[in-house]
Amino acid sequence: MSLSETLDAPADEIAPAASKPLLSVNQLTRVYGSRIGCADVSFDLWPGEVLAIVGESGSGKTTLLNCISSRMTPTCGTVHYRMRDGASADIYKMAEAERRYLMRTDWGFVHQNPIDGLRMTVSAGANVGERLMAVGNRHYGNIRNTAIEWLSRVEIGEDRVDDQPRTFSGGMRQRLQIARNLVTEPRLVFMDEPTGGLDVSVQARLLDLLRGLVSDLGLAVVVVTHDLAVARLLSDRMIVMKEGRVIEAGLTDRVLDDPRAPYTQLLVSSILQV
Amino acid sequence: MNALTQDTSSQNLASYNFAYLDEQTKRMIRRAILKGIAIPGYQVPFASREMPMPYGWGTGGVQVTAAIIGRDDVLKVIDQGADDTTNAVSIRAFFAKTAGVVTTTATPDATIIQTRHRIPETPLTEGQVLVYQVPIPEPLRFLEPRETETRKMHALEEYGLMHVKLYEDIARNGHIATTYAYPVKVEGRYVMDPSPTPKFDNPKMHRSETLQLFGAGREKRIYAIPPHTEVVSLDFEDHPFEIQHFDQPCAMCGAEQVYLDEVVLDDKGGRMFVCSDTHYCESRRADGHCGALLGDEPGLGAEANTRKEAM
């Protein structure tokens, strides 16, 4: 008796749940002269899935993030994105206008340093409302109300809506940056060390907030981090990078609990236990 | 005596070309102007020349005027609506000297009007050209300092930032507090900065019969609004664009629905509001119109006039 016959369920092709990938990265390579930024990276990302890219500084994770988020042209390889109409588009073959529109509507980018992702000289409300105005919203009252709503979702009080982010703490700025990105309800958000540079207690709050938003909104996320705890808490899958190449990839808890590659074992064993 | 002076000055000017600029430079500027007219509201880069006056004194406007002026043109120059301020007088004198053209302060008589802030109250007509001196031509500069980025934003029609600026205005002041250099959208395409003109004059740009040319000397940009072009001031649905309203008429000529300047009369808080357009005010008074101040206390009005002369 074969294994299959032992089970009562009918035999069937092993096929994961329907739906096609939201983002398909294929053999992406970026070189700086003779140095490798990242090389031959391929992966798929499905709707609602969180992928962590981990590695030490200089491992090429930020180069990879920039190449897949259309912020840096790769030397070779392709990045395909499934648009809202279901069609798959090569983001580097799109017209620039279309790509930029995509970036400020269906995508988000959360920078490590909030200053890089915020307009420091306009109010929190305008920071959140900018994307709405960019897509043609022309009703001040509605824009402001939506901004207040999003500020409250990231735990910033309504009374701060007219304050400039330079009066905010680091954690608040990061939360504002997240609200600014999520206001158009993107389907894909890129994050570059979103909790880097924050105090541990502030980090914990932000991670918890992100975790909630990601699951409430069904966001697909590519998050770059050197912090394995962040990867464990936020991501479903992870990619370990070293010297521009993918060393190991898989289910986050499997990579962390049963690491195969020598480098991954080294990384995991280097975590300080509290 | 007069003839002698005339002769000496023409001899002194023998080395200058008509209207100061050489013909090749004029052709270059005319090409930029033509391109600007062909793409209303688009900022055309041009090789701005050094002019015999400092940046900020209207070098852009002067170059545009020099490129289009002919011997038969009649030139009017205003600064803040006035024909008699230093800047206006100097530029008028400059063209009288270098081009020998007739100058005027009367709006209807002028074929070219160079302005720093205002659009004259007297409606302009077909055949006249209005030349603006522009300090900062880039309306997006307020929030985006990178020129490469603002050019891209214009190219891709990404104008969300303009509304961020207006949003900030309302958030801070409860209403759109921008009163001059109020951004407009030209012919449904390019967002344009109408130079430091008060927003009171924005509606006059819309479907104007007159060709409007803008020159920014330091920033090396020329742009244009051809006659009958749609010029719409940006706003929000719930905070529509509005021009300034004055709750009293001009103290000297009694004009309403015109742009007024505040004039301080004494150190006891005395003040009056008078037409910013001096020619318009003078011609109304010549026609017998009389404002509250002149009507009730002609002496005080006369005194104010004298003071102005003395300055």
Add this chain to the structure above:
Amino acid sequence: MMNTLLVASEVKKTFIMHMRGGVELPVVANVSFSLKAGACAVLGGPSGVGKSSILKMLYGNYGCDSGQILVSHHGRHVDIASADPRLVLEIRRDTIGYVSQFLRAVPRVSALDVAAEPLMIRGVAQEAAHKRARDLFAELNLPEKLWSLPPATFSGGEQQRVNIARGFITDHPILLLDEPTASLDAANREVVIDLIARKKADGAALLGIFHDHDVRHAVADDVIDVSGFAAGKSAA
């Protein structure tokens, strides 16, 4: 006749410790057994023999070197040993539940939300999920004042009960239990025994590790002796 929900076949696991010069640590080999609906199997054998590793491979937390772990998932059978990460996550969501020995507490998330989460990610409304979590907490005698607090500061026994509530809240057809009663007092052990009995009655297949003899005796329908899978033996 009882339905077979999971079949492990010739599963092998070895750790290669690259940090120690690539030394190979054989864990288990030739692991073969099956789990049936409505029954609780218990992994037996001395500690260190690989019981936890087997549970973790079944849950997809550890990879397998070879062999198959076929599980009946959404009416078809799939091999966890070779499934891609998305399929493993889907199996965890809908088919295989897991009660670990320790709770991995997330900062700022209340005990109620921790326990209700597995239901909520399956689309159950928050109100209904919380109600179910409260019922379980009450049954497990978790003091009500703790329910709305994050479990990070709870005692071992309290955290364990939150963990049990989280594991038992869903109706996964297969449930893996890694010493769920380790830090519980006698009264709460009885509650867990009762919970397990109810799962069995509902037709779930359970596989557990219990060091407590009384609990093992009370719940086990079948004992799988892991010593028999010791890696050294199969190699011999």
